[in-house]
Amino acid sequence: MSSASLHPTAGPGRRAVMAAAGAAGLAAALTACGSDDGSSDAGSAAGAAPAGGGTALARTADIPEGGGKIFEDQGVVVTQPAAGTYKAFSVKCPHQGCAVSSVADGMIVCPCHGSEFSVADGSVRKGPATRGLPAARITVAGDEITLA
Numbered sequence: 001m002s003s004a005s006l007h008p009t010a011g012p013g014r015r016a017v018m019a020a021a022g023a024a025g026l027a028a029a030l031t032a033c034g035s036d037d038g039s040s041d042a043g044s045a046a047g048a049a050p051a052g053g054g055t056a057l058a059r060t061a062d063i064p065e066g067g068g069k070i071f072e073d074q075g076v077v078v079t080q081p082a083a084g085t086y087k088a089f090s091v092k093c094p095h096q097g098c099a100v101s102s103v104a105d106g107m108i109v110c111p112c113h114g115s116e117f118s119v120a121d122g123s124v125r126k127g128p129a130t131r132g133l134p135a136a137r138i139t140v141a142g143d144e145i146t147l148a
Contacts, residue, residue, distance in 0.1 A: 054146055054147065054148070055074055055146065055147040056146050056147075057071050057074060057076070057138070057146060058071070058078065058145050059143050059144060060080075060084075060140065060143045060144075060145060063078050063079065063080040063086060063145070064080065065080050065082070065083050066080070066081065066106055066119065067079065067080065067103045067104065067106070067119065068080065068108065068119050069103065070091055070099075070100060070101070070102070070103065071091075071147075072091060072099060075090060075091050075092065075136075076088045076089065076090065076091060076136045076138075076147060077089050077090075077091050077100055077103060077108055077133075078138060078145055079108070079119035079120070080119075081106070081118075081119045081120035081121075082120075086138060086140050086145060087119070087120065087121070087122070087135070087138075088135065088136035088137070088138040088147070089108065089117070089122040089132075089133035089134065089135055089136055090133050090134045090135075090136055091133075092133075092134075093110040093112065093115055093129055093133070094130075094131040094132070094133065095110065095112070095113060095115050095127075095128055095129035095130075096112060096113070098110050098111065098112035098113075100117070100133070106118065106119050106120075107119065107125060107126075108122070108133065110129070113128050113129075114126065114128075115127055115128060115129035117132055117133045122134070122135060
């Protein structure tokens with residue numbers, strides 16, 4: 001006869017496992033839905049834009065007047081608020097970090113919660129975002145727009 005117990009050792013109960021899973025899910029959700037109080041590290045370099053190192057983005061003819069074009073891979077949206085004037089902003093919405101998805105009717109639009117930003121200066125035109133899109137640096141030489 002052996003001295004081993006006939007009853008297996010119980011692992012954590014169902015309630016303990018479910019509580020731990022719930023706590024992990026809540027922590028993930030709270031991390032993903034950060035506050036808009038400026039405490040996140042997004043744009044922490046005083047509105048710094050993604051570094052591009054001279055990446056060619058587009059020709060000036062590719063950017064519609066009063067509108068813009070999103071360059072998701074480079075993390076910028078380039079706009080032409082007035083004929084011959086080009087601006088660039090981060091694609092990352094300061095509300096919760098979603099990437100903006102469209103430029104229409106003079107507005108840069110975030111699909112997550114409907115924030116809208118001006119193509120002229122990136123300022124908030126419709127919330128819930130409370131801060132504008134950080135400016136990005138571009139150069140225009142001839143008909144070529146380059147990320148600075």
